[in-house]
Amino acid sequence: MKYSFYIDKETNHKYDSFIDVKLDHPICIYDDEYIKIKIIDCLYLNNLYNVSGLLQNNIINLLITPYTYVEPTLIDILNDIYDTSQPVITYNTSTTLTYDTDNDIQFITGTNYKVHYKDDQILDGVDEFQNVFYGITPIELKFKEFDNYIIIEKLDENDTNYLRQVSYGIKKIIVHTEEVTKRLVIQGSHDNITYTNIPIMTTDSELITFPNDNSQNYILEKLRIDLVNRINYKYYKFSINSSLDQNSVDSQGYRLNMLKLYSWPEIPYTTGVELTKNIVIPDGFYKATNYISKINELLSSYNITFALDSISNKISITKNFVDNIKYPYTDANGGISLNLDTANIRHNIGIISNTNILEPNIPLIADTNIDLINFKKIILTTNLDFQNKTHNEFIGGNTEETGIGNILFWINNDYAPYTCIKYVNNEDVSYRINNNQINNIRFDIYNEKRQKLPLDNMLIHFEIEKIRL
Secondary structure, X not given: OEEEEEEEHHHOOXXXXXXXXXXXXXXEOOOOEEEEEEEEEEEEEOOOOOEOOOOOOOEEEEEEEXXXXXXXXXXXXXXXXXXXXXXXXXXXXXXXXXXXOOOOEEEEEOOOEEEEEEOOOOOOOOOOOOOOOOOOOOOOEEOOOOOOEEEEEEOOOXXXXXXXXXXXXXXXXXXXXXXXXEEEEEEEEOOOOOOEEOOEOOOOOOEEEEOOOOOOXXXXXXXXXXXXXXXXXXXXXXXXXXXXXXXXXXXXXXXEEEEEEEEEOOOOEEEOOOEEEEEEOOOEOOOHHHHHHHHXXXXXXXXXXXXXXXXXXXXXXXXXXXXXXXXXXXXXXXXXXXXXXXXXXXXXXXXXXXXXXXXXXOOEEOOOOOOOOXXXXXEEEEOOOEOOOOOOOOOOOOOOEOOOOEEEXXXXXXXXXXXXXXXXXXXXXXXXXXXXXXXXXXXXXXXXXXXXXXXXXXXXXXXEEEEEO
């Protein structure tokens, strides 16, 4: 005997993840009978979003640690080389002076720092250097463009601080009525061979301009010029660019009066209390392009950018950082980690790890390709006791994962949104069950992530058959 059932899920269970079919009369069997169940056909509208709170794949957690930057501190070259305890400042007894007359360089070597002073002519035993690190009014160190430079060499291999600010002063010692500009040039090197320009943070903040007047013997200074530098160079080189022709007699009339350097430690900030920001992606149907653009829109205030590689189809995530930080400053987005709490969202983005630290300007490349098909199958299970139990090895996707009963069918769901998904039992598959009496039949709807799905529509035609042995 066969019992046919035609069920519209919307009748009693529109917003449920199950269908409970209550029989008008129990189906009972004798000892010489058994029961089989067979799904004849099924149809539903594919209207479940691929990104949603239901799937727990719509939240990106940002763990944010504010950074409060410390004030750059003076590099004490003065006391490393000079004895400042006496009325007349002289070299420390440990300081040595040497001369490279072939290359016209004088060396002043202290404990932690070594000064290289380049002049147009260095004579052995003749100290040409003047104490610009003290910077009193009489100091007049020759500092012409091309002819002169100063290199500060760090001797302490454990010194991880890096140059961050510079102050300097130029003294005009002649009567000269032409407007003259002087611009400090700063470079860094690891080997004293190849030098890299260290950018000035604010354009022309290093520029000294002497007006076109008759004044002489006065000093113009630029204090605490901010640099764009976070590299611990061993050598720092200082030279000058001038508006004067280097062969001009007047170029001799401008001298370096003062040079002071300020450094930041390797970690130039203190950390605040870590905060968690939940970035919620609105529920919807997404493809790769609008998924990336929506996330970028949500993360714009945190200076984080998602990008998709068109070749590998992998996402890269970059914390964009522009080093324009001037003391005092607190960076509200100082340290950021990306927290992806569920397997579903990690699967979508293609990242395996739960917590991912974002380093400034270093892209975090996903482990695998982007995949926004959050369930490729729809699975219909039942509470009936199969004689031959079905076996599954599904991986859970979020906290809603559960065990799965006996499976009646699974069908492909990777179709365009709002298309009708149809299943027809062309193979005439049926399942023998051990139940001796059936009062109701429970169907549960799952995806392959072991999560129940509240499909709001489904039409099912199934059949119960009693068979005599």
